[in-house]
Amino acid sequence: MNKLLTIVLTIAFVVLSNDVFAQQGTIRGTVIEEATGDPVYGVTILVEGTSTGTTTDFDGKFNLSLTEGDYNLKISYVSYTPVTIEEVGVGSGEVTIIDNIRLQKTVEEMEEVVVTAEMMNISEAAxxxxxxxxxxxxxxxxxxxxxxxxxxxxxxxxxxxxxxxxxxxxxxxxxxxxxxxxxxxxxxxxxxxxxxxxxxxxxxxxxxxxxxxxxxxxxxxxxxxxxxxxxxxxxxxxDFPDEPIIDVSLSTSYNPSMHFNSGFLGYNGSNTDMLGFDGGTRELPSGANVEGIPTPISGNSEQEVNNFVNSFNSNLGPNELTNPMDLSAGVSLGNQFSVGSDNAFGYILSGTYKRSTSHYDNYRYGEYQRQSNPSEYDLIYATKQNGVVSESNVLLGGLAGLAFKTPNSKYKLTGMHLQNGEDRATSFFIDNSVDAPGQSGYLADSYNLEYSERGVTNFLLNGVHYFDNAMWEVNWRISPTFSTMNDPDIRRTAYTRSPNGPRFNAGAGGFPSRIWRYMDEMNVVNRVDITRDYQLFGSGAKFKTGGSYVYKERDYEILKYDMQFFGAIPTLTGDPSEILQPENIYPNGSIYYQSGNPDPNPNAYSSNVSNTSFYLSNEFNLFQNLKTSLGLRVENYVQRHTGRDALFAQGDPSGNNLDNEKVLDSFDFFPSANLTYFLTDRQNLRVSYSRTIARPSFKELSFAQILDPVSDRIFNGGLFSIDQWEGNLTETRIHNFDTRWEMFFNQGQLLSLSLFYKSFDDPIELVRIQAQQTSSEFQPRNVGDGEVFGAEFEFRKNLGFITESLQYFGLSSNVTIVESIIDMTEQEFRSRKNFEKEGQNVNDKRQMAGQAPYIINAGISYDNPEIGLDGGLFYNVQGETLTVVGGSLFPDVYTEPFHNLRLNMNKSLGSNASVNLSVSNLLNETRAEYYQGYRADKQIFSKYKPHTTVSLGFKYSF
Incomplete structure (x- = not known):
């Protein structure tokens, strides 16, 4: 306790003694080994011509307090070539940073390396x-x-x-x-x-x-x-800011097609919406979370039924508003202090706030089918939707971190909370076709009000300890994370058009409904890693071992309430605000609510995961120029589930009901081997093999049925047995093979070429359920084995080699090209073959869902530190990607390439301020997903246009 009090008082003394502290400045830096990139422990840093100096700690960092002036620093360590850094300026109360001082092993008698501090600071050496x-x-x-x-x-x-x-x-x-x-x-x-x-x-x-x-x-x-x-x-x-941070930033964005739009849709929510959470306006009414809610046929009094209906918010439709521009703000604080002669204390605090709105006045959804006649190629629509989508999004984030370092240990405690709230209001015209199988044919006007709030709170306690002159390292982490998701009071109202005016029709647009969704998740990670540096085959080697225990738990529930009518449906005009008027509510009128939540609820589940792992690895030089890393990881993964399907919830004992039962139980070995051959000091050839895994999520390994109230599409958990699927969703196991040739040049320039191959056993993809024709339903399934062949190419080049006038310009590009193949299951192949068109030859292979065939990133940049101006023009595109796997009547869905061209410019305004200008989506591209069929015009699955956005930001550092 006395030691802790001493530390606290010392910190307070240092913080409060600004006048004394300001008489001196500080030099901080990091020393790394050129050959490995690792920090070097115990390096001597001496001020030339004096006896003043210090040594690096286990992170390779050093700290020198000096009076104002210019200094030369001599960096030396046994068996390494000495380095002198000239012209290091120190100002009163200021921190001078020297990044990435690189030491080379002395192979022969070499002269001392002399560089300037400016040269050290402009490289990305580490x-x-x-x-x-x-x-x-x-x-x-x-x-x-x-x-x-x-x-x-x-x-x-x-x-x-x-x-x-x-x-x-x-x-x-x-x-x-x-x-x-x-x-x-x-x-x-x-x-x-x-x-x-x-x-x-x-x-x-x-x-x-x-x-x-x-x-x-x-x-x-x-x-x-x-x-x-x-x-x-x-x-x-x-964890330890090298220099004091007090940064404040403000930015705003303007999209001419979205902001200050008088047709923006919204509704009266909660006073706390601006902070990313609902303050209670949308909470579930008291007594609604039981199966026997008050209804005219449940034996409750008329007044009880009336009071219950009136306990729901009466607003069922959006209003037209005018939305503002986007706004974001941030503040960051950080510093470090010496505590005693050998210890240091550091802190970081950060807060961010972003509020943005989006407005799409021609948002489109579509459901299309193939025709059964082999000679008919055109896709026919089942349902088309066209309308307006308006969104307000708030993101509030905070990060706080403390770190304390002793000569042989470092401790870090961080806490982070992110709060996200999204308000969404829509108005759609629905056109349902009578010609498509399973469809009734109707026209309707649909209105949706949605709110989603999500929060993540994470804590990390981390300790690193060094022993035997940093030859042994023990690194441990404890990190709990708590997540919540609430979608309170999702309201959907659809008026079916008829010759007699708008009305409610259960077999067409449907009756008004409300949904509440809740999720709570806990994720606790415990991890320890032990590293031993030693000599093997005459050179340095690293032995690593450790393990982790991860526990995750999720509780999920969906509650639904449908509007019903005890008697005649009231006369309607099509305005959602008229529905829950007093004269329409039972007993004055006919409206009451009926629960769609049987007990037990099929859309409620609880799942948990326990993952225990252990590993061994060894990194060594098998030959002088061949670095070898061999490792083996073992994971024991157990996932349990409590939930039931709709059949069991309705009282049928033949349905499925799980009570904390294992749905995944695997004990897997994951070997890895990485070989690097150093062709030259700046040229490598790499070869790698590893075995990895992809596991289904909690949502995917459940009986839950989750409705998107806007698109009216339904997600079905993978435990459902439906449409020849037995509900046996399992993991995907992957074998990975990689090779890369890479060459490095000065000033961060490089050239590399990579090839990779991956084989997938039982990959999971989102599949359209073929048996469901009256509704649009999807399910994650194991679809058959897959393969991926790929290549990556990257270069970064400064253009100064052409002419000196181009020295501030740089050209960079990286391209990834991929060929993916899935061997279809017999069921999928038959479903496609049965709907084969004339002239078409369906085979049993296709592209992997979610795998883009190519990614291109390219940019030309300008960076002139002399005038404080930098920026560039950057381009990104991802190739046409299979998104939803079809079959039978239903064609595949592909995501179209989105050609994103972005301009970014930054200008320093003195030493403390900067301004940023960026323009995104310069090409005014549209985001779209399309159904595709043989010799058929592609048809819309979803489509919207984000338009061009201009952003302006200002940052000031105190």
């Missing part, structure tokens, strides 16, 4: 060295690169990494593989998504000034989780 010397194949982007290109958040920055695409501005896909095969981690710990239907966390919430680096692992190593295939994106946040 990331390039890490990429060049890593045991496995990876790509990444560093904090230093963020400063150069001016990207404000992680999503923008990752678009520049080879083989990476960012969907919807927030979800990362690697090598064109869908969300299922990409994993997002923060500080090497699993972080669940804000969206329960996604693997990947929304990464646009991370400001780049709090990120140390982002590494995309493309080939597996034993210490990483096995449930990825395309890549693992690991976001490392800063």
């Amino acid at each position: 990331m390039i060295t890490t990429k060049r010397k890593s045991a496995n194949m990876l790509d990444g982007i560093s904090a230093e690169r963020f400063r150069t290109i001016g990207d404000s958040d992680a999503a923008q920055a990752l678009k520049r990494v080879t083989g990476v695409s960012v969907e919807g501005g927030k979800y990362v896909y690697v090598r064109g593989l869908g969300d299922r095969y990409t994993k997002t981690m923060m500080n090497s710990v699993d972080i669940p998504s804000l969206d329960p239907d996604k693997n990947s966390l929304q990464i646009d919430i991370f400001p780049t000034n709090l990120i140390d680096n982002m590494i995309i692992t493309k080939t597996a190593v034993a210490e990483m989780p096995a449930d990825f295939t395309g890549g693992i994106v690991n976001i490392e946040t800063k």
Whole structure:
């Protein structure tokens, strides 16, 4: 206790003594080994001509406090070539950063290396060295690169990494593989998504000034989780800011086709909507969560029925408003202090707020079918929808971190909360065809009011300990995450058009309905890693071992209420605001609500996962130029489920009912081998093999039926037995083979070519249920074995070699090309063969769903530090991708390429301020998904136009 009190008082003294502290400045830096990219422990840093100096800690970092002036630093370590850094300026109360001082092993008598501080600070040496010397194949982007290109958040920055695409501005896909095969981690710990239907966390919430680096692992190593295939994106946040951070940023965006639109749809929500959560306006009425709610036929009094209906919000339709421009703001604070002579304390605080609106006045959905006649090629529609979609989105985020370092240990505690609220109002015209099988044929006007609030709270307690002069490292992490998702009071109202005016028709547009959805999830990760540096075959080697225990638990429930009529349906005009008027509610009128929630509820489930893992790996040089990394990971994965299907919920004992029963139970071995042959000091040839896995999500391995109230499409959990599917959804096991040739040049320039092959056993894809013709229903299924063949090409080149006037310009591009093949199941092949058209020859192979055939990233950049101006023109596109697997009457659905051209410019305004201008979707492209059939015109599955957005941002650093 006394020691803790001493530390607290010391910190307080340092913080409060600004006048004394301001008399001196600080030099901070990092020393890494050129050959490995690893930090070097115990390096001597001496101020030339004095006896003042220090040594690096286990992170390779050092800290020097000096009076104002210019200094030369001598960097020396036994068996390494000395380095002198000249012209290091120190200002009173300021911090001077010297990034990535690289030491080379002394092979022969070499002269001392002399560089200037300016030269040290403009290189991206650490990331390039890490990429060049890593045991496995990876790509990444560093904090230093963020400063150069001016990207404000992680999503923008990752678009520049080879083989990476960012969907919807927030979800990362690697090598064109869908969300299922990409994993997002923060500080090497699993972080669940804000969206329960996604693997990947929304990464646009991370400001780049709090990120140390982002590494995309493309080939597996034993210490990483096995449930990825395309890549693992690991976001490392800063724990010790090298310099004080007090940043404030403001930005706004304007889309001429969306903002200040008088036709924007909205409704009166909650006073707390602006903070990303509902304040109670939309909460479920008291007594509604039981099966026997008050109805005219349940024995309740008339007043009880009337009171119950009136306890629901009476607003069922949107109003027209005028929406503002988008706005975002952020603040970041951080610093580190010396505590005593050998300890250091650091902190980081960050808050972000984003509020945006979107308005699409020609949003379209379609349901199309093949014709049964083999000579009829055109697709016919079952349902077409066209209308207006208006959305308001709020994202509120906070991150706080504390770190404490001693000579042999480092402790880090971080807490993060993200709160997201999305308000959605729609108005659609529905055209249902009488000519399509299973359809009744009607016209209707549909209105939807939706609200979704999602929250993620994560804590990380991390400790790193070094022993025996940093030859032993023990790294442990404990990280609980708590996620919630509430979709309160989703309201759908559809007026069926008739010769006598608008009316409610259960067999056509349907009766008004309301839905509440709830989800709570807990995710606890415990992990320990032990590393031993030693000598093998005459060179340095690393032995690693460790394990983890991950526990996840989710509770999910859907409650539905349908409007019914006890007597005649009231006369209607088509205005949703008229429906729940007092004169229409029982007993004055005929309206009452009926529960669609039997007990037990088929749309309620509880699931949990226990994943225990252990690994061993060894990294060594088998020969002088051949780095070898061999590893084996073992995972024991058990998933349990409590839930039932609709048949059992209706009282039929032949239905399925599970009570905490195992639905997945696997004990798997995941070997990995990574070989790197150093052709030259700057040229590598890599070969890799690994075995990985993709597992179904909680939602997929359930009996849940989830309705999208706008598109009217239904997701069915994979445990349902329907349409020759036995409900036996299982994991996908993948074998991965990779090779890469890479060459590195000065100033971050590089050239690389990669080839990869992946084989999939039982891949999971979203399939259109063929037996359901009256409704549009989809289900995740194992579809047959698959293969992926791919190639990646990347280059970064400064254009100064053409002429000196182009020295500030750079050209970069990375291209990924993929061929994917699925061997269809016998059922899918027969369903396609039965609807074969004249002249068509259906075979038993097709493209893999979710796998893009190509990704292209290209850009030309300008970076002139002398005038503080940088920016560029950047292009990204992903090829036509199979999205939904069809069969029988239903054609496949493909996502169209979206050619995204973006302009970004950053200008420094003195040393403390900067302004950013960006223009996205310069080509005014449309986002669309289409049905495709043999010799048929493609037809719309979904389509909308985001238009062009101009953003202006300002940042000030105190």
